[in-house]
Amino acid sequence: MAVIDPESAVPVYKQVARALRERIDRGELQPGRVLPSEQHLQQEFGAARDTIRRAIRHLTELGLVHTVPGRGTFVRAGTTTVTGEPGMRVFARPATDAERARFDLSEGCAYMLVAEKAGGEAEAWPADAAEVRISE
Amino acid sequence: MAVIDPESAVPVYKQVARALRERIDRGELQPGRVLPSEQHLQQEFGAARDTIRRAIRHLTELGLVHTVPGRGTFVRAGTTTVTGEPGMRVFARPATDAERARFDLSEGCAYMLVAEKAGGEAEAWPADAAEVRISE
DNA sequence: GCCCATTTGTCCGTATGTATA
DNA sequence: TTATACATACGGACAAATGGG
Numbered sequence: 001m002a003v004i005d006p007e008s009a010v011p012v013y014k015q016v017a018r019a020l021r022e023r024i025d026r027g028e029l030q031p032g033r034v035l036p037s038e039q040h041l042q043q044e045f046g047a048a049r050d051t052i053r054r055a056i057r058h059l060t061e062l063g064l065v066h067t068v069p070g071r072g073t074f075v076r077a078g079t080t081t082v083t084g085e086p087g088m089r090v091f092a093r094p095a096t097d098a099e100r101a102r103f104d105l106s107e108g109c110a111y112m113l114v115a116e117k118a119g120g121e122a123e124a125w126p127a128d129a130a131e132v133r134i135s136e
Numbered sequence: 137m138a139v140i141d142p143e144s145a146v147p148v149y150k151q152v153a154r155a156l157r158e159r160i161d162r163g164e165l166q167p168g169r170v171l172p173s174e175q176h177l178q179q180e181f182g183a184a185r186d187t188i189r190r191a192i193r194h195l196t197e198l199g200l201v202h203t204v205p206g207r208g209t210f211v212r213a214g215t216t217t218v219t220g221e222p223g224m225r226v227f228a229r230p231a232t233d234a235e236r237a238r239f240d241l242s243e244g245c246a247y248m249l250v251a252e253k254a255g256g257e258a259e260a261w262p263a264d265a266a267e268v269r270i271s272e
Numbered sequence: 273g274c275c276c277a278t279t280t281g282t283c284c285g286t287a288t289g290t291a292t293a
Numbered sequence: 294t295t296a297t298a299c300a301t302a303c304g305g306a307c308a309a310a311t312g313g314g
Contacts (some may be wrong), residue, residue: 010246013300024279037279048303053280070310084220084270091267092228092249093199093212100158111247111263114199122197127228127263134270136222147282173298184284189299205299206292 004045016045016055024064024075034072035065061124082125084134087118092127137229138182152181152191160169170208171201215262220270223254228263 004015023029036044041052056073059065067073084090095110111127140151159165172180177188192209194200203209220226231246247263 006302013301016186039279047186050304051302054301067280068311070278070312072279084224084226086270087250088220088270089267090220090226090249090270091199092247094202096196096202111228114197115224116198124197131225132268134220134222134226138286149282175298186285187283190282204292204298205290206297208298 004047007075012045013051013054015060016041016047016052018043019057020055020059021062021064029075031075035075035076037072082115082123082130082132084115084132088132089116089118090114090132095126127132137141140183145266148181148183149187151192152177152183155181156191156195157200165211167181167211167213169211171211173208191249192198215259216266217257218251218266218268220251220268224268224270225252226250227252231262242252 004012004019006012008015020035029035031068034047035041036134038052038056041055042049043045045052056065060067060073064076065073066076083114083120090113092111092113095112112124113127113130113132114122115132116122140148142148143206144151152238156165156171156202171177171192174185174188174192176192177183181188192201192203196203196209199212200230201209201211226249228247228249231248248260249263249266249268250258250260251268252258
């Protein structure tokens with residue numbers, strides 16, 4: 001069972017994210033399955049919704065889950081190939097300190113590959129572990 | 137002057153992000169310059185801090201700014217644009233020594249953004265200064 | 273088509289801690 | 294030390310999307 005320590009130097013949202021990640025790694029939450037709702041996670045971890053959502057955002061940035069409004073947050077298969085769409089903008093930038101911590105990019109250079117859709121939404125992956133293919 | 141419409145279907149944080157992005161694009165906020173503080177932006181746009189921070193997070197994910205705790209949020213260097221073609225593969229990798237010399241990438245971390253065409257030819261640009269746009 | 277419960281999205285307010293100058 | 298600015302965390306409220314009846 002997940003143990004959350006509000007007094008820890010590790011932020012609560014990271015502890016929650018870690019607990020959820022362990023469930024994914026252990027196979028308790030398999031690809032395609034939906035995570036418990038935010039409300040459920042609030043009660044389970046005893047944290048505010050803001051904190052739960054931050055934990056989920058963390059997992060989303062890791063590429064482990066993705067969220068569908070009105071339905072829930074689903075476990076993703078660990079894919080690193082992204083399909084380029086018309087109007088998309090692809091670029092690289094240095095990882096933020098937060099991303100370095102989240103992706104364990106402590107050593108040396110750390111860059112992120114980012115794909116921004118025409119609408120303005122963007123996704124980012126560690127540059128060493130992702131590529132964009134433009135469909136023919 | 138930026139106009140924020142809380143009644144709009146477009147979320148306030150996106151309106152704020154767009155307003156800030158326009159200032160960067162117009163050169164009012166040049167690379168290296170610091171953005172107004174979150175508190176200042178709260179007053180200027182009449183939005184809550186949470187909303188301002190979300191707008192800044194959005195810009196960070198787009199590679200336009202980066203934040204230094206205790207100091208502020210800074211505008212990153214602009215980029216040049218490359219046209220993406222069907223069949224192209226776009227990724228990032230560390231710069232070679234030759235590229236470091238050629239592009240004067242002497243200091244620290246240096247990544248290249250690479251576009252490989254379907255035929256196998258590839259071009260590379262310093263990651264900080266290039267982006268690929270997929271034509272519509 | 274409509275209504276409704278569920279779930280996520282957005283937005284506000286407040287408080288406290290940490291980093292920097 | 295003090296002031297400023299960002300980071301985290303709590304609380305509440307309403308809107309929007311989805312799917313089932």
